[in-house]
Amino acid sequence: MDCDDCLERLYTFLDKELGPTERKEVAQHLADCGDCDDNFVFEERFLRVIRDCGTSDVAPTELRQRVLERLRRDTPPTTL
Numbered sequence: 001m002d003c004d005d006c007l008e009r010l011y012t013f014l015d016k017e018l019g020p021t022e023r024k025e026v027a028q029h030l031a032d033c034g035d036c037d038d039n040f041v042f043e044e045r046f047l048r049v050i051r052d053c054g055t056s057d058v059a060p061t062e063l064r065q066r067v068l069e070r071l072r073r074d075t076p077p078t079t080l
């Protein structure tokens with residue numbers, strides 16, 4: 001699995017709708033690939049914020065924008 005494959009499956013993975021084999025492959029790639037792991041962590045947080053807002057349907061673009069801004073503010077500076 002490469003990064004494109006991983007990103008393609010990221011939302012399905014987050015929705016827990018992947019089969020066991022694909023789940024394993026995505027999880028393995030996330031463990032190996034820092035870039036995809038960053039994306040995964042970000043999207044996971046995004047989905048959690050949406051859920052906390054009580055919005056179960058697809059987020060309107062405006063809401064997504066607002067959440068993204070909030071996430072960026074909340075993200076602590078990288079200490080690498």
Ligand SMILES: [Zn+2]
Nearest residue numbers: 002003033036
């Ligand atoms: Zn990757």
